[in-house]
Amino acid sequence: RKEVEQDPGPFNVPEGATVAFNCTYSNSASQSFFWYRQDCRKEPKLLMSVYSSGNEDGRFTAQLNRASQYISLLIRDSKLSDSATYLCVVNPRDNYGQNFVFGPGTRLSVLP
Amino acid sequence: EAQVTQNPRYLITVTGKKLTVTCSQNMNHEYMSWYRQDPGLGLRQIYYSMNVEVTDKGDVPEGYKVSRKEKRNFPLILESPSPNQTSLYFCASSLSGGPALYNEQFFGPGTRLTVL
Numbered sequence: 324r325k326e327v328e329q330d331p332g333p334f335n336v337p338e339g340a341t342v343a344f345n346c347t348y349s350n351s352a353s354q355s356f357f358w359y360r361q362d363c364r365k366e367p368k369l370l371m372s373v374y375s376s377g378n379e380d381g382r383f384t385a386q387l388n389r390a391s392q393y394i395s396l397l398i399r400d401s402k403l404s405d406s407a408t409y410l411c412v413v414n415p416r417d418n419y420g421q422n423f424v425f426g427p428g429t430r431l432s433v434l435p
Numbered sequence: 436e437a438q439v440t441q442n443p444r445y446l447i448t449v450t451g452k453k454l455t456v457t458c459s460q461n462m463n464h465e466y467m468s469w470y471r472q473d474p475g476l477g478l479r480q481i482y483y484s485m486n487v488e489v490t491d492k493g494d495v496p497e498g499y500k501v502s503r504k505e506k507r508n509f510p511l512i513l514e515s516p517s518p519n520q521t522s523l524y525f526c527a528s529s530l531s532g533g534p535a536l537y538n539e540q541f542f543g544p545g546t547r548l549t550v551l
Contacts, residue, residue, distance in 0.1 A: 331475075366525055366542035367478070410477065423468070423540070424494070427477035 326350060327413050327426035335432045340401045344429045346411030347393045355414035356387055356394050360407045361428065367410055370396075401433045437462045439543035441526050447549045448516055456511045456546050458526030466529045466538065467509040468493070469501065471522040472545075478525065484509055516550040523547050 329346045336342050348356075356373035371378065373385040373394050384397040398405055411426035439460045448454055460467065468483040470493075480493030484503040498520055500512040509528075513520060524546045529538040 327477075364545075366544055367540075368542070369539045372539075423480060425470070425478035427475060 325427075326415070326424045327411055329409075329411050329426040329429045331427060331429060333430040333432055335434060336401055337434050338401060338403060340433075341397065341399045342401055342431060343398075344396045344409055344411075344431075345393055346395070346426050347391075348411075348413045348424075349392070350413070350415045351389075351392060353392075353413045353415045356385075357412040357414075358383075358385060358394075358396050359410040359412055359425075361410055362407050367425075370409070398431075401431075403433050403435060406431055406433045437541070439526055439528055439541050441524075441543035441546050443546060444544065445547050447551065449551050450517055451515050454513050454516060454548075456513075456524060456526075456548070458509045458511065458543060459507050460509075460526075460528040460541070461507065462528065462530075462541065463506065464528035464541075465506070465531045467503065468527045468540070469499070469509070469511045470525045470527065471495065471520075472525060473522050481511070481524075516548075518550050521548060521550050 327348050358370040359367040360370045361367040371380050371385050373387050377386045382399045386395045408428040408430045410428045413424045442457045465486045469481040470478040472478045479495045481499050482493055482501040484490045487503055487506050490501050503509055526543040527540040529540045
């Protein structure tokens with residue numbers, strides 16, 4: 324089983340739709356979780372960190388479920404500019420020794 | 436402008452010919468890292484460095500070397516490249532090696548390497 328798994332998609336949704344991505348991780352000791360966004364042939368950029376209590380940033384909401392070992396990303400009112408690949412990232416060992424593990428990414432296409 | 440730079444951006448080489456991909460950051464970051472990205476596999480960490488002269492292996496270090504003699508630079512060295520090292524490479528940096536939750540990684544633009 325891979326350490327971090329994501330549905331590769333693609334998710335094709337119309338503008339204005341709400342879309343949710345899930346990500347599962349295998350290491351129950353994992354401490355830190357993130358969502359990064361990657362546009363085609365570009366470098367990844369941090370979208371949001373995922374806090375234990377869940378967090379929201381505008382149209383984006385991230386949730387963490389430690390018991391089931393998954394994190395989720397919800398995008399409301401999708402925009403064309405949201406089209407990208409969304410990467411789930413887990414740090415299996417917090418504090419020192421940052422060894423980030425990336426999921427394969429979920430591709431989103433928002434259609435007009 | 437705060438940034439991570441990589442050179443070259445594109446490289447085609449032949450098996451066995453030593454090469455170095457440079458990475459430099461101007462944000463005074465302590466932590467730097469190298470990843471490779473392959474279709475269906477996502478980004479995989481090759482090596483990382485917590486600070487000057489402190490480096491450690493990531494998940495796929497075989498066939499690569501790194502050094503961290505200065506804080507700003509973290510070159511990736513392929514002593515004898517092979518076709519299975521054909522990939523898209525990213526360098527990244529973050530402020531420190533402290534709690535990861537508060538350390539956004541900033542990525543360079545990527546280096547597309549082809550080994551024939």
